[in-house]
Amino acid sequence: MHIHRFEKLWIGLSLFLIAAFISIVMYGFTVLDLTVPGSDRGGGTVDAMNLAETPFATPGVRKTEDGEYEVYMLARQYFFQPGSGQSLTLPAETRVTFKVTSPDVIHGFQVAGTNINSMVIPGQISRFTTVFSDPGEYGILCNEYCGAAHHTMEGLIEVVPPSEFDESNLIEQ
Amino acid sequence: MSTDPSASSDPAASSSEAAGGDEAAHTRSIDDFDPYGTLAVTGLYFVLLLVLYALMYFVEFAGRGASIIE
Amino acid sequence: MTFVDTYPKATRIVKATFIVAFVALGLGGLFGFIQALHRTDTFRGIIDSTQYYDLLTGHGVLLALVFTTFFIAGLYQWGISRSLDREPEDLRFSWGWFWTMTVGTILASIAILGGLVPGDGISAAVLFTFYPPLQAHPLFYIGAALLVVGSWGATLDWFFSFWKWREDHPDDHIPLQVHMVLFTMLMWVLASLGIAIEVVALLIPWSLGLITNIDPLLPRTLFWYTGHAIVYFWLLPAYFVWYTILPKLSGGRLFSDSLARIVFVIFLLMSTPIGFHHQYLDPGIGMGYKLWAVVATLLILLPSLMTAFTVVASMEHGARQRGGSGYFAWMGALPWGQPAFAGCALAGIMFAAGGFSGMINASLNIDTLVHNTIWIPGHFHLTVGTAVALTFMAITFWLLPQLTGRKLKFPKMALAQPYSWFIGMVLMSNGMHRAGLAGIPRRTAEPGYSGFSFEAPFGSIMEMKIQIALGGTILFVSLLLFLIVVVGTWWAGAPAETVDDAIPPALSGPEHTPKILDNIKLWLGIAVVLVILAYTLPLADMLADGIFQPGVPPSPM
Structure with a gap:
């Protein structure tokens, strides 16, 4: 498989973005006590x-x-x-x-x-x-x-x- | 990951999507094409997403009066 | 020699699906226009606020279910026939699924439009989500079921063609377009099981009076099992266009065949197990399932972000060969004067913005800020309403000459169409997103309430309403331009001497693509396992006290 090095970089950045969003949500959920019904x-x-x-x-x-x-x-x-x-x-x-x-x-x-x-x-x-x-x-x-x-x-x-x-x-x- | 230099020599040869077309317009191969513009555009989008997301989450949302806390 | 000459039988099917799609688009768009004027209190002479919900149901069903499904059927039939070089295997079967879908559409439309005729006893003002205990006329559910079953027939039809082709080409890579068609449709069949079970097992017997009480949470959950994956059923055909046709329209070639296939594989795996993010604010769903939905939903950003890179790089490849240079200036070298290119590119830009609001929607607790506010339709008018719909309209301009053998009529109107859609949607979506942050709800006929008023975080409520009404009007004008060009070309287009329908190969073609990406059984098997993992426990929870408990009687609409 042939993946250009720029694209590898972009996939890395994308995974970072996803991890950052998940972390922010979990931070709000646990530390800031921002929750939802359930x-x-x-x-x-x-x-x-x-x-x-x-x-x-x-x-x-x-x-x-x-x-x-x-x-x-x-x-x-x-x-x-x-x-x-x-x-x-x-x-x-x-x-x-x-x-x-x-x-x-x-x-x-x-x-x-x-x-x-x-x-x-x-x-x-x-x-x-x-x-x-x-x-x-x-x-x-x-x-x-x-x-x-x-x-x-x-x-x-x-x-x-x-x-x-x-x-x-x-x-x- | 293919590092075989011959692998990209003739991309059209084995492609079943090859339906002809004006070949003169499609001369660049993947090896002599570094999409710097794409990296710039997507990089800008990346920064924009991070900044806007943080603003939405911490200012618009967490900064509001009453929230569901339990 | 173009598509219509080589595959006359397939062409007739594609044309038939496009006719239904565009009739639904025109009618659904008209309803949307009336709604934009009514709910902003700009002009109210056409309907009253009760009928608003009949129109809203029609708008959602005709555009999100009928227009999309029929257009996708036509687009994919075109892709299958040209890529496999085959006419449909059995025309009776092909027309069978077409008419199943069409009869379903007619039945559901009768139920919905019946609500506008006083005293006929037929109505279906239950909206696109038809949550019980709101109850529509049985024709609505029967029609919806036929539409879904017909789409399964189309899937089978394309697999017949693929299997026949495979007999003659045992060792070849699946052609890229065919790979995309098959993976989209497998995802859709797996995902539509939820709505099929909901409608056939619960709602049809219930609307016929065979069951009295219903547990509202169960059909709601089955709906959202399908209801999020369905957006990828709409989106993947747009990706099909962006990956396989847009590079050519840009004057370049697809950047990478393998990455395109990886993206479709990920969508097959991940589209269905994430439906719970539509139920973040539901009582009756456990926090564990909701937290899983956060992670899984945000992970599905990955294939879309990869798509952004590959598609932009393919466009840049075209732009550089057209003389473009620089980090950003190359974009000026793209063929912005070609309607098909401009529509796809503008749709992609809007999708970048819609992607952002989607990231917000996916983020669990922030849903308490935006859930069921008009922010949500602001979001999906960027995604399905522009990324998908504008791409479909744009590629119609490129496909019509292949299907009719005629030149595009009114090229200036065709060029104005994507730009006017873009401007209209910027205004409407901007107004909707910001009004949502002010707390203004979606799905309501009135602009405000009697006991309190909304406060805008920035800007003013009045200015947002004007943007929504003005944007909706521009969108409707754009839609009329589209329909005029289509009808004009179809009936009065000049015969085309030559039609440029060639698609160049990828820069990194299938010869670099691992065979495992073509392994349909493997990926389908994993997708099924993921669905079972995601849904067994929550559904078991819901069914533990009985299928119809805790129940309530129907509320006819």
């Missing part, structure tokens, strides 16, 4: 046709035993519950864990202007944790086509300073 993130599965017997029957913000907040949310044709109609209020600078599922079709959950982005699949629970460092309003949108009124599926998160977060609206365990 089945080993503790979400698990749920019977989408029988959500009445699960915490998803009363979607909203809860406080866990170790003092963190978690949000049970339904993404459904064509709203987020909670989040649409009335905004979802969350504290800044605090760990918040989302558990999102869908009772009907596949949806997307994206918080505009952030890296919070997950598929929402009936039968699967998307579980992921984040921290909002800055108070303010954040738009939620469905980024997976879910039917004729898909473009109206939106909501709002209101992030308030931790001292102003009102715990009286939490869902009882």
